[in-house]
Amino acid sequence: MTPEQYVQQKAAASGSSFYYAFLFLPKPRRGAITAFYAFCREVDDVVDDMVDPGVARTKLAWWQSEVAQSFAGQPTHPVMQALMPVVADYQIEQRHLQAIIEGCQMDLEQTRYLDFAGLQSYCHLVAGIVGEVSARIFGQTQAQTTAYAHKLGLAFQLTNIIRDVGEDAMRGRIYLPVSELQQFDVKAHEILKRPKPLAGNGTDEFTARFAALMRFQTQRAHALYDEAFALLPAADRRAQKPGLMMASIYQTLLREIERDNFPVLHQRISLTPVRKLWLAWKVQALGHV
Template sequence: MSTNTDKTADKASDKTADRNGEKASAAGASTPEQYVQQKAAASGSSFYYAFLFLPPPRRAAITAFYAFCREVDDVVDEVSDPGVAATKLAWWRKEAMSAFNGQPSHPAMKALMPHVKDYDIRVEHLMAVIDGCQMDLEQTRYLDYPGLQRYCHLVAGVVGEVASGIFGRTDPKTIAYAHKLGQAMQLTNIIRDVGDDARRGRIYLPVSELQQFDVKAHEILKRDAPWGYSDRFTALMKFQAQRAHALYDEAVALLSDTDRKAQKPGLMMANIYRTLLREIEAENFQVLHQRIALTPLRKLWIAMKTNWRGR
């Protein structure tokens, strides 16, 4: 094996580390904890509103883990050159291994490491998330639903498992609940982002299901309105929404009463995402030319209501 490749990769990794450091400085954060807090708050994500109701130690842990997930996800979403993106993900793999060996360098990893023992966060969890992002670089289509399920498992199911551990769980079934919920939320994201993903040349809806409903890929990629919004497309999207609703129901059914209170942040996220799904349904799946979203105030209200009601 030539060592030139290794040296080139090391140089690229060093440059990536420099850019990551610049990014942290640009955020104006003086500590790793401030960095991840700013990362979570700036995202406007539904997750952020659920974190607000956690006690400080758990909130610090989930915020740091979420910041890590955002960092690796941003590599795929924001880097246009696949080669550069692959190098960045390789850097994150190296960083995760270094962090678990006691040498974190990125502020997100520095903020996360104090919590890994308390909440059983393992390097394998982080590698799975990176694997999911790697799939985004290597394929733009999924032949069937089992293939899409594997992707959802890596980028959402594993995230749900880690999150449920941070929130607090005693029942083994809560892990299955978290995986189901993560899948449901990821499918909701996929439904919401059909148009945005098409602009990047990606279609997550399984090829076999496009064929089942006689929807052609070029109809989605072209994103023409009203042509793209055929009855066939609407039927396909209704099918996807029904699957997501079923997963939400299956997830909640797996959550025992003993863990329900601890898992309220997950239920908040579920209610926010399911409300979004219903909004998309109310808009008749007009997702090719626009990105349907809930306002921050509405997300906060849903989170507060879930906190009061406990479900």
């Protein structure tokens, strides 16, 4: 298997919304974003598939070394072998990749965030930097597009956090800020227990408090999407269509979760591949979300 085949397989196997946006890119850019996305998946999977934190730390340390070695001209992993030939073309720097690894390391050390400012610092590493690199690969020409990409990355990450509350709780993690749990009188131990709502039409007291907390999170995410779109310069709107495709998919997912009254503690809400492709195609055809 060639490095190019490896990253293609890695990206396609993830089933991510990102993959559908890549399909509309010209071949060179599609190859570059696929290799970069495969890198993100590799390091993220170290944490998601973790059984032993010590082993996960060792693996992430290996990736730090592999990135440094790759930028010194000696990549050994197929992902880095696929990525390195394009880093100069799209101004991908070692600091970008190391920052993403640093964000994954935070997942090993921290399972709570006291406030939104702290959560934003984490999101900057695991999503903002990803957005910045992606915008360069898509064809950024305006400096202002970097601010758009960081804001959109934050919106994506908050959408992921909302969708994955239950899955994260099973791993002992809560990404909802402690100050906001307190604001809505939702206890961390309640989320970790993942209590099921009452049968029938009645709404139990915890479900009502939890829904209010999640509605607050969702409103902030929607506002961040709007702020991101407002930051995107008209000159880069066409080139940044893949990001807008992802935004359409993610916003639709967010509305579905909201419509179903946030069943995220026990259910992973997702869109079908056909629907994701349809949403991506609409942005490709219309040029906007």
